[in-house]
Amino acid sequence: MTTISDRLGRMTRQAQAKGRIPAVSAALHRADRPLWTCAVGGTGNDTPLDEETVFRIGSVTKTFTAALVMQCRDDGLLDLDDPVGRHLDLPAHGELTVRRLLSHTAGLQREPHGDVWDSLRAPAVEELLADLARAERVLPTGRRFHYSNLGVALLGELVARRRGGTWAEVLADRVLTPLGLAATATVPGERAATGHLVDAYSDEAHPEPPTDFGAVAPAAQLWSTASDMARWAAFLADPAALDPAGAVLAPATVEEMRWPLTTTDESLWAAGFGLGLILVPQPDRVTHVGHDGAMPGFLAAVYGRRGGAGTAGAMGCAVLGSSGAGVEVLDLAHALLAAAAEHDPAEIEPWRPGPPAPAHLRGMLGRWWGEGFEYVFSWHDGALRARGADDPAGKPPAVFAPLAERPDVFRTISGRESGELLRLTRDEHGVVVRMHWATYRFTRAQETFGGYDFRAGG
Structure with a gap:
């Protein structure tokens, strides 16, 4: 008989083979089952591929920066409708609000000034802030969704200034440590997979150069394991289960982050954006909440599942891959969540009589x-x-x-x-x-x- 572990493992192996991805690591977290993991392929270096291998998670980093911003709001250090210039001394664009930057509706250009993807040299903080005067407002504020790494970089620096430390220090102290995400860090460490670009017309997998994103770190710097990211996805879906005391965020705050503020496509409403989170609707009133990530040589998909008859509590999935072109990674996380809910649904709680109405x-x-x-x-x-x-x-x-x-x-x-x-x-x-x-x-x-x-x- 095929078990759910067999089924999920086969799906992961199929995605790795079809996508020609040197390494794929997947994990599924749920409150009612042990953690499921699967690693397929090789790291591209001398370290073994297993559940402790770390991958670049790219823009999944933005969900952590969003959580730090909401912590500041909950602690009274800012208001979401504050202009960012109230908290940072900026030469331009200081009137853009925290809420607009979090939801990518500020209209700010996508990247910092300069061709950072040609040079692979990201600016330091002071350079990024000074060059804001050279950055464009490419759309009117509030007009529509327009993704901006630059906007999230500003939010990361805002958090750092309000908390009195670096963004990385604040993140480790206020999110990673409380949630037990010990494998998540701003540097790859010794157990990292090598990122690749796989040639479209041959089997060559060429290593991508390592990059440090400098002042844009709050948008894309983090490395992590699939296990850590499945736990983070579960937190985004069901924060009370992983953080019952609300040490990181109150459930009501995460619920606020999950509310869709805009769609990413005016014609095809297949995804929305909340406060730092991507929302992907599924059939039968189910929503997957999280983020995708892409950096040279790596793709990541990290999503929690909410709603639906078979959905377990604290259900989250992460799929990390070591190919910048292995787009199968992005669909696999959603497919694994759906398969787990369908073929290994949560137990049905029996109804029991309760007290009468007042x-x-x-x-x-x-x-x-x-x-x-x-x-x-x-x-x-x-x-x-x-x-x-x-x-x-x-x-x-x-x-x-x-x-x-x-x-x-x-x-x-x-x-x-x-x-x-x-x-x-x-x-x-x-x-x-x-x-x-x-x-x-x-x-x-x-x-x-x-x-x-x-x-x-x-």
């Missing part, structure tokens, strides 16, 4: 009508909830939290109309006869906006 709410549960549509209000898992009567099964309900000082008023904390109030109106006997949700009237019978009751005929 006495003052029992009479208002059931079906209500608003705007001509029917809704069902219920009490589950200790909270008041509401769903459209015709909502598909996988659509999350609206969830309400009571306001302590107003017993018949609730705040919508997730789902439809999140943030809006729900107000209950009772008759002289204490029976809830009307509700207002986001100011729209809800009644037990279907009514027009003018108050015509179809059941009563007037």
Whole structure:
């Protein structure tokens, strides 16, 4: 019988062979199973290829810089709508906001001034800042998505200045160490694979030169193992499982980072961008959240999985490859996550009876009508909830939290109309006869906006 490990391993070997990638390392993290790893090929040097081999992860680095920025926000050191010039002395573009730079909607040019990909010499911090006056605003701010390594480099320096250390020091102290990502670093160390470009018309795999990205390190400098990156992907999908105390980020902050702020293509909505994170929608209301990475000789894909009936808690996958042209790496992470959820789904938790709804709410549960549509209000898992009567099964309900000082008023904390109030109106006997949700009237019978009751005929 084929096991899930066999299946995932075969998929990894197929991708390595099809993509002609000298080395591929893959890992899958989930809360309910041991870590799965697979390494195929060779490092291209004298070190063995195994789960401890490190690869350049390129722009996956941006997700770490984004986390550091959000930590600063949560600690009151900045606001996402601050102009970056409030925190850095810049000769130009200081009016661009932190939020715009995080979501790649600032319009700033992609790279620092100069042909860095020809020279493979990245500027030092002071040079990068001084040359900002020579960098273009290639699009109006907020017009559309435009990827910018330069923008993320500015955010990395902002974090360093606000924390009083280098970006690398702050990253190690505030993210890598708390999450146990011991193999992740700004330098390759002794267990690194060699990056290659594989010739399109022969089997030659030519080594790429090593590069240090200098002041642009916050956008692309890191090296890591697939195991470390699968753990990081799991954190992005389910932070409470890996960081229950919120030492790195509160779950609500990671949720904010995952909210899509823009699409990457105006016609094909196949991917979105949040605050430093790429969001890739999958069938059945599943989302993969993370980032891809590319540097000379290396490609990486690091994604966590959210939603879906078979998805386990803390589910994350990383695929790292030592070929700059081995694009199979980028699809494999998504395929491994989907295969694991389908062929080795999370266990189904049995339903168990729970306590009754509070006495003052029992009479208002059931079906209500608003705007001509029917809704069902219920009490589950200790909270008041509401769903459209015709909502598909996988659509999350609206969830309400009571306001302590107003017993018949609730705040919508997730789902439809999140943030809006729900107000209950009772008759002289204490029976809830009307509700207002986001100011729209809800009644037990279907009514027009003018108050015509179809059941009563007037």
